[in-house]
Amino acid sequence: MPLNTQNIVILAIESSCDETSAAVIYNGKMLSNIVASQIIHEQHGGVVPELASRAHQQDIVRVVNAAIVEAEIQKNELSAIAFTRGPGLLGSLLVGTSFAKAFALGLDIPLIEINHMQAHVLAHFIDEPRPNFPFLCLTVSGGHTQIVLVKSPLDMEVLGETADDAVGEAFDKAAKMLGLGYPGGPKIDQYAALGNPEAFEFPISEMPSYSFSFSGVKTSLLYFIQKHGQDFVTERLNDICASYQQTLITTLIRKIRKAAKELKIKEIAIAGGVSANKGLRNALQVEADKQRWSLYIPDFQYCTDNAGMIAMAAHFKYLEKEFSHQQVSPMPRFQI
Ligand code: KG4
Numbered sequence: 001m002p003l004n005t006q007n008i009v010i011l012a013i014e015s016s017c018d019e020t021s022a023a024v025i026y027n028g029k030m031l032s033n034i035v036a037s038q039i040i041h042e043q044h045g046g047v048v049p050e051l052a053s054r055a056h057q058q059d060i061v062r063v064v065n066a067a068i069v070e071a072e073i074q075k076n077e078l079s080a081i082a083f084t085r086g087p088g089l090l091g092s093l094l095v096g097t098s099f100a101k102a103f104a105l106g107l108d109i110p111l112i113e114i115n116h117m118q119a120h121v122l123a124h125f126i127d128e129p130r131p132n133f134p135f136l137c138l139t140v141s142g143g144h145t146q147i148v149l150v151k152s153p154l155d156m157e158v159l160g161e162t163a164d165d166a167v168g169e170a171f172d173k174a175a176k177m178l179g180l181g182y183p184g185g186p187k188i189d190q191y192a193a194l195g196n197p198e199a200f201e202f203p204i205s206e207m208p209s210y211s212f213s214f215s216g217v218k219t220s221l222l223y224f225i226q227k228h229g230q231d232f233v234t235e236r237l238n239d240i241c242a243s244y245q246q247t248l249i250t251t252l253i254r255k256i257r258k259a260a261k262e263l264k265i266k267e268i269a270i271a272g273g274v275s276a277n278k279g280l281r282n283a284l285q286v287e288a289d290k291q292r293w294s295l296y297i298p299d300f301q302y303c304t305d306n307a308g309m310i311a312m313a314a315h316f317k318y319l320e321k322e323f324s325h326q327q328v329s330p331m332p333r334f335q336i
């Protein structure tokens with residue numbers, strides 16, 4: 001198979017959960033990043049795996065074509081096809097994986113598998129300013145909450161993660177309990193901005209080392225709602241969201257502060273869907289100013305799931321000639 005050594009042009013596909021996305025990256029520069037969010041899940045109050053795979057199947061050709069058109073490239077200019085191998089929902093991953101394999105086979109170009117969580121971290125290399133190595137990344141999404149030590153683009157170590165729910169789940173489940181619908185994170189963020197974060201107190205979990213736990217705070221909100229009743233919740237919704245969100249933010253900041261101090265690292269980044277949270281972004285900036293950290297926060301379009309981050313990770317893998325075989329299959333629990 002001939003390798004394109006002049007220009008590296010990669011088409012990347014992301015289909016790990018409920019976003020069908022495709023992006024084109026040209027010598028490390030993002031030319032397009034198309035994201036189709038599946039609204040079908042809203043009426044079910046959460047992602048229904050079977051419906052997610054069907055929606056990916058319906059949308060993928062349209063989304064890939066849109067990414068190619070927006071990038072103004074021809075298919076025969078592509079150097080490689082990249083795809084998310086995991087972690088994620090098996091049925092959803094299968095759609096992107098199969099599509100990428102067929103595309104690469106048809107064009108006789110390399111196939112590159114990407115770890116979704118590694119890609120969230122590497123989203124920081126799409127635009128300036130880029131973090132310097134080694135840096136610490138607080139990776140917070142709907143399925144993960146991790147503190148990652150990033151030694152180089154493809155060398156990362158998970159220092160700690162959640163023992164139960166991810167912080168994104170703590171947002172989404174709280175929103176469901178409060179009757180705010182799905183996805184809940186952005187809704188809580190919106191109401192929290194209008195409320196008093198000191199109004200109510202929720203417990204902050206004490207976990208060893210760099211690990212997290214969010215199931216306790218979620219349960220405490222359930223008891224709070226049962227105790228005070230629906231009318232009170234409606235009346236004080238802003239304050240409840242602000243106080244609950246503040247508890248989650250404090251938990252995250254305590255751990256990243258501990259890691260930064262113990263590892264003596266002042267280059268700090270956040271990544272993943274929850275890094276779109278305005279309260280978290282502001283609180284981290286305040287902490288960064290206090291601790292004299294260089295803080296890196298991705299552009300909103302690269303926080304939640306997108307193929308741009310998959311394309312960025314694939315560019316690094318192409319440089320190292322890390323290609324996959326045609327026998328590759330999805331890994332729903334793919335670890336960094
Ligand atoms: O990274 P992502 O798009 O998908 C996964 O890999 O899981 O993250 C999705 C998560 C959801 O839990 C969603 O509620 C949360 O990110 N999220 C937010 C905000 N925007 C998305 N959480 C809090 N505040 C937000 N503004």
Ligand code: ZN
Pocket residue numbers: 116120141142272273304305
């Ligand atoms: Zn994600």
